[in-house]
Amino acid sequence: MTDATYATMDEAACAAFLREEVVPEMHADPECDRRPDAEPPTYRWLNGHYPGFVKHLQREFDASPADFYREHVLDGGEDDDYDWGLPDGEAAERTRNRLEAHLDELRYRGHPETTIRPYRARLKKYVQLYCDLHGPDLLDGLRDESRRAEEIDRAFTVCKVLDRTLQTPAARRKYVEDVRRFYRELVDAGYISYNPMRRMETRLGLDVPEWDNPSLSERDVETLWAEADTRRERLLVVGLCGWGLRPSELAALHVRQVVLEPEDDDYPFLDFRDGDRKNGPGTVAMLAGADVLDARLDAMADRDGWTGYVFPSEHAEAGHVHVDTLRRWFADLVARTDVTVRGEAPTPKYGRRFWYSLYGEAVVEVAERFTPVAEAQGSADANVVLENYLSEADRRMHLREVMADSLEGLFT
Template structure:
């Protein structure tokens, strides 16, 4: 989350001392950063005020009273969204009265192609609902900006004839020129380009278009997405957070994030059917394609006793639905991702753990796992340097492939990783 010392919005004042001490540069934040502001700063205040922060959409008056009126300006001017659309469609809060999305586009074929693309990335691409909604809002801004510049929202029509390609490329570059002027960061500009280019590629694959006018558009601009390295908790910080657990549920939450490397959404929806407590190879099992960027099985090197005890305790409940973090009030039967975030942050607050001036998020626990795993692999390779020298090889990777069997390599890697986890979790 990006925070600045001064705010660009003159009306962003509050009688709340905590909010008054923070100033947000709303106009420089992309949608992901605005979502972080909600879960890290706004949601806890909503909870303290008696609202359900997973469901209740903040009103403009509430946002203004608590010093967040600047978010409405940023959403309107930079993301073409109302606060309600943002909280419902992007953050994922529930609103029974919310209307169905309207593209406000007159060209029916273009609307159908936009809807078909979103359906495809959700059903075939396995994208999360929040990701689909982000694509939807960026495509809507693309279409409306195109219409304002060129007087039409029939985006498919010029794509049917190759002789129109040079002119259409220029029209699309003109849209990007507008984004270059109104969006504050290169990363935001590249995100809009990526989504629009992906849609054009989709309609070309589906034979609604003969070319993609944005296929080489990235070469026209000097946009760079220089991102800081993702922050990870250290072993000592994990240990301090773990020392604050006050229930079996809290203990399992920290173990699942930092010792198994699960995503917050995977922790929230963890089910007993996924847990395989085989003595030789305890692991979690995920359905094919369920994890976009991870294996279908997650080895449980640490915390087997924690999850086993949790299952035993829940099994005694007559109405248990099988989720390891069950919820009676949720329609899904398990706690929400925001509940995982809130509980982890509460533990981190009690442990007085701070990363870059902020309370760490659950993702930082997952990043600890990745950081520890990379270190473990590196240490295994370092241990083979002597063998490589004796073999006359300049590469420990070659020795790893030729000197150790796959099973020996696996045992060595797991042994090192267990030592890393033991360092973090042993009190």
């Protein structure tokens, strides 16, 4: 979007832009350390992604981006009669009704509005593009198996347009995942016969490794662990590389989130279900290195006036160290080793990427385990078995087993 386009936006349009463009991008961008439903984006992040929009806010409304975000996203509401931007007519009305019914079902299941709003914004963007390209009825062709190839191509065309407008592979994948979820629930409810988004990542090339996002290698992690000579540094390596936490999540970790002896789980875990996490699972299993956190908590408990933060700070208003402090600790540890990635010193996000690379390998390995089952079911793809025949608990169990084997021995 050009600066000239921003210049035409009034206050309501700017607020809608934040809700429908910026918030979904924050959710999708792993480099954004802010939770969109609780805090505004940092100036650096927002200006890096939308510099023209930032200038427009400052020039036209004499408002800081953070204050404008708080007023219009965190404190402001939206009309109950949501504008999907669809044309008039029966076909568009059928589409609108299905979208609203889907969101109502999510609310019935307990999904909060803070997660529904960005999800709805992503669906809206897809639906509007579909209507612009193919007409206002998303569902008619999906009831007819003879039109499967045509409808999959239509969805692919929409996704190619989205692909050119979104800034990161993570954001593109998020749109595909959300739209696929909408279609999947319509299939489950019997409204349509098939899901046109089922293998869309492959067609878009989004299942290709992101070579521009390098990670630490297993040898790098071993080197950093061997060099870590304090509980704080060991916990730094384990939290980033062994649990896949964001730097901001690790910096703010509190004892109330730590479950070292769970009653109904095979592994200790961290509980983020009170809204302490931007997105992703509400719990994080500690498949390795839980003893490191246990030792750190024992040491902290002996301190006078300890407030429960794993990395406390007497000076910070939040009560815990700032994420920049954690980054500095990590840089100090790296500086004592010969670890580099593409000739540069890695930052904490490289450790989180290491965890994700292991997770990706675990998904492939689990899928390969079920190849014989898939063949017996008449499918050429083992992922079909994982998606349709295994319960969520069983999938999680198999993935944890593989991940635990991968992490075994790294943090001992």
